[in-house]
Amino acid sequence: MGTWTYSTATTSELDAIARISGLSFAFAPEDSKKWIERSGLANVRVVRDAAGAVAGQLLRTTMGQFFGGRSVPTVGVAGVAVPPEGRGGGVATFLMTSFLREVRGDGVPISTLYPATQPLYRRVGFEQAGSRFEVRIPVARLGGEPRPEMRPATEADRPAVAECYQRMASHWDGWLDRGRYVWDRVWMPRGQAALGWVAPGAGGGIDGYAVLQQSRPDAASARHDVTLMDIGFRSAAGGRRVLGFLAGFASMGLDLVMHCGPTHPVLLMLREQRWTMTLRDFWMVRIVDVPGAIAARGYAPGAGGAVDLDVDDPLFPENAGRWRVHAEGGRAEAVRGGEGSVRLDIGALGALYAGYISAGGLRQAGRLYGDDAAVRAAATVFPAGSPGMPDMF
Ligand SMILES: CC(C)(COP(=O)(O)OP(=O)(O)OC[C@H]1O[C@@H](n2cnc3c(N)ncnc32)[C@H](O)[C@@H]1OP(=O)(O)O)[C@@H](O)C(=O)NCCC(=O)NCCS
Incomplete structure (x- = not known):
């Protein structure tokens, strides 16, 4: 692992990058190149091996994601890929870890992605946070x-x-x-x-x-x-x-x-329920900066309350430990301290933050620990909803 480096892609690497994304997503090489050129090489990050060859890559896309009526800055991740001959050796884990450090360094509080496989992203702190369905409605029924x-x-x-x-x-x-x-x-x-x-x-x-x-x-x-x-x-x-x-x-x-x-x-x-819905994807969120993320989203204007968190985040010690989250008037802040009565990992916090699952549901899944009073306090600040996303990226 010590021999890998992470940085922005260069023009001379375009062919190698196009080959890797072509092989990873079954693109024709020329389409793969067009996609990268349209997306901007400046947004591609690569891992290079000791010999300087591209060993893995991703495309970052800067945007926002609405939670509680406010746009939370996020960096979306697309096109994570490692060439077939280099898989299974930890390149993607190194790539994602380096990427998250970069996002944190840029002061962006969350990151969002669609996973092709969960363990890779879970390992670095992403968790399911919402869904995307395909809906088919007979045109004649509109x-x-x-x-x-x-x-x-x-x-x-x-x-x-x-x-x-x-x-x-x-x-x-x-x-x-x-x-x-x-x-x-x-x-x-x-x-x-x-x-x-x-x-x-x-x-x-x-x-x-x-x-x-x-x-x-x-x-x-x-x-x-x-x-x-x-x-x-x-x-x-x-x-x-x-x-x-x-x-x-x-x-x-x-x-x-x-x-x-x-x-x-x-x-x-619609007049009648004559549509079909097929679940296409669950997208995932990673909270990169706990106080930044808590301050950035909106909250129910009438719901005030406080919850004491104890967060486990092996990647960012800055996020780990005790936080008191206090919500009032549609805004919230996280300050150091409190009793740590709700213990959860950073991924579970992302799912809670997005409104994907209740604190009680997370406890049932073994991802949150606390007594009933603590779970109720968490639910007051972070009520569960039904986050979704029409877009795929
Ligand atoms: C998914 C991919 C990026 C993983 O790259 P990698 O360098 O092999 O990943 P790592 O060695 O860091 O492994 C990290 C974890 O990813 C998961 N993973 C790796 N290869 C996988 C595969 N072929 N299928 C499913 N999961 C896989 C595993 O959980 C692995 O952890 P484990 O070995 O402890 O179980 C790579 O297989 C790839 O490019 N696949 C094709 C494109 C793709 O699916 N991209 C993801 C788009 S969201």
């Missing part, structure tokens, strides 16, 4: 406003679309405060331009939008699925307009495919 006014989106609409998304996302724990990388995945999924429509609103703004791609399950038939890269609206009336517009695909449309957490306003707006 309802909505008949023949609503919608027009194709232009480049000039993108800031208004982003603003509309942002307003909606801030109400949902786990949704991203998207950065450039994730917006690029909305408008250019896998390098193919998606199509957008907007519902014009008063004063030149927009009331809603949909960004989609069409795909034929059976190449011989023109009947197709309509896959949403994104959908957003400012009000229920805006939502009905967007749904009514999408319903216009019904003559040839099979399913509307969208992604979200366990629920979404669209599902509440």
